[in-house]
Amino acid sequence: MATTERTEAALRGDMASSEDAPAGAVPDRGTIRVENPATGQPVRTIDTIGPDAIPAMVARARAAQPGWEALGFQGRGRVLKRAQKWVVDHASRIVETIVSETGKTHEDAHVIEVAYAANAFGFWAGHAPKYLADEKVRSSNVFVAGRRLSVSYRPLGVIGIIGPWNYPLVNSFGDAIPALAAGNAVVLKPSEVTPLTSLLMAECMRECGLPEDVLQIAPGYGETGAALVDEVDMVMFTGSTRTGKKIAERAARTLTPVSLELGGKDPMIVLSDADLERAANAAVYYSMQNGGQTCISVERVYVEAPVYDEFVAKVQEKARKLRQGNPTGPGAVDVGAVTFAPQLDIVSGHVDDAREHGAKVLVGGHARGGEGQGRYYEPTVLVDVDHTMRAMTEETFGPTLPIMRVTDTEEAIRLANDSPFGLAASVWGKDVARAESVARRVEAGAVCVNDAQLNYLALELPMGGWKTSGMGVRHGAQGIRKYTRQQSLLVTRFAPKRDVHMFPYRKTTTRALGGLVRLLYGRGRRT
Ligand code: NAD
Numbered sequence: 001m002a003t004t005e006r007t008e009a010a011l012r013g014d015m016a017s018s019e020d021a022p023a024g025a026v027p028d029r030g031t032i033r034v035e036n037p038a039t040g041q042p043v044r045t046i047d048t049i050g051p052d053a054i055p056a057m058v059a060r061a062r063a064a065q066p067g068w069e070a071l072g073f074q075g076r077g078r079v080l081k082r083a084q085k086w087v088v089d090h091a092s093r094i095v096e097t098i099v100s101e102t103g104k105t106h107e108d109a110h111v112i113e114v115a116y117a118a119n120a121f122g123f124w125a126g127h128a129p130k131y132l133a134d135e136k137v138r139s140s141n142v143f144v145a146g147r148r149l150s151v152s153y154r155p156l157g158v159i160g161i162i163g164p165w166n167y168p169l170v171n172s173f174g175d176a177i178p179a180l181a182a183g184n185a186v187v188l189k190p191s192e193v194t195p196l197t198s199l200l201m202a203e204c205m206r207e208c209g210l211p212e213d214v215l216q217i218a219p220g221y222g223e224t225g226a227a228l229v230d231e232v233d234m235v236m237f238t239g240s241t242r243t244g245k246k247i248a249e250r251a252a253r254t255l256t257p258v259s260l261e262l263g264g265k266d267p268m269i270v271l272s273d274a275d276l277e278r279a280a281n282a283a284v285y286y287s288m289q290n291g292g293q294t295c296i297s298v299e300r301v302y303v304e305a306p307v308y309d310e311f312v313a314k315v316q317e318k319a320r321k322l323r324q325g326n327p328t329g330p331g332a333v334d335v336g337a338v339t340f341a342p343q344l345d346i347v348s349g350h351v352d353d354a355r356e357h358g359a360k361v362l363v364g365g366h367a368r369g370g371e372g373q374g375r376y377y378e379p380t381v382l383v384d385v386d387h388t389m390r391a392m393t394e395e396t397f398g399p400t401l402p403i404m405r406v407t408d409t410e411e412a413i414r415l416a417n418d419s420p421f422g423l424a425a426s427v428w429g430k431d432v433a434r435a436e437s438v439a440r441r442v443e444a445g446a447v448c449v450n451d452a453q454l455n456y457l458a459l460e461l462p463m464g465g466w467k468t469s470g471m472g473v474r475h476g477a478q479g480i481r482k483y484t485r486q487q488s489l490l491v492t493r494f495a496p497k498r499d500v501h502m503f504p505y506r507k508t509t510t511r512a513l514g515g516l517v518r519l520l521y522g523r524g525r526r527t
Pocket of ligand 1: 167189229246264
């Protein structure tokens, strides 16, 4: 590996541990210099928490956790509700912080990130007691008749959260909210690209009365994340599929449970009866919003032949009008910067590869910016694409929209499923029953009909990827139960001194019990 490649790989965190990183490969692991991707200007330099500091940090979290758990749902809920108000009261400061380290628009920061967090604090404060309440269980097995059966949920202890750079509030801190609501302590390692939002949220939680050490932030590179995996009771990871696999491997050494929210290549299927105006607006918005740097972005579109030309014309017209640049305030621009420098090469590489393989660029198709000017990739629409091109098969994670003509619905479904990913998808058609039947055949953890991405806002709906897009879910009952240990209880109150199945074994009892088994199950009816 050349030095620049190695440095880049290390900065991305590909070199999981300091043992892997050759001496001198990375200039300074002791600090993170946060830069505004929209201007190229430095924002702030912070000290990192290295892997060696992680065991002590987790030990402090472990010591603080029982007190937090003892507050109960009500006590914890009060802190979370105060945090909900804090987020609303300090929305401008949060937005400024997010915009400064990601280069995204104010709308993507405020309407998506801040709104999500504000909702999530109230949601988990209100729903945790319900999702984690003891559950009574009835059994049809006569051999446990008279016993009281129940399931209870207890916090796991210390949760390690490792997050990506594209949504520093939603996808890093956001996962801490249900973990805390369940009574856990949390150590959060935000992306090295965007650590400032998590540090601000730690300030929020302190001001709102969260006891010391219940939430700690560990800004650092990949090796800090790897060290966290070794110490905690459960890992909640959001990021690339490549890193997700490394984390799963590492966690297997200690049999630590993991929940992985990984990459995607979300297809959009436009059926011939779709409302083309709405579908075109949605295609442009859901592929370019947040600069296309959303795990559930529309990454590729399949359009049935009869409406292909009209759909493409509409998309082309709308994409041309998008304003891109430095997001100086609300409404300033539609599409912001490319947050992570190496991502610009990936996006450019996908568009260039598509061009070389015969694709036509209808809109955009170039990187913009430069030293001290920020980095951007133009909103880009591609046609004449197919699955020989990386833009149709690998996660692009930029403001690109490749559109492919298909002969019929069957071809659309086949191509949508021709992917190692299975995060989310959308199907568009006025015959909702037909569109829904198509949606049910798409291999993805979440599918919207005549919408996209909105499922993410319904925190009652589980959200998790199929195939290489993940393991486990966030949101819904499972989205908080994963942060707990499930305990089954069987309680016997009234019972004889000796049950019939206990020692000593006797021929007559065995025959009688055998007869009972035959009576109960011999005709294949009892369940
Ligand atoms: P990434 O995998 O490069 O990094 C994610 C985090 O993992 C960072 O904090 C990084 O420091 C850390 N890390 C790196 N190596 C590590 C290691 N060996 N052990 C432990 N931690 C390590 O991902 P990224 O580039 O920051 O984020 C973009 C990716 O995230 C995209 O693929 C996107 O689709 C995905 N994503 C998925 C979801 C989802 O909900 N499914 C949401 C947002 C982003």
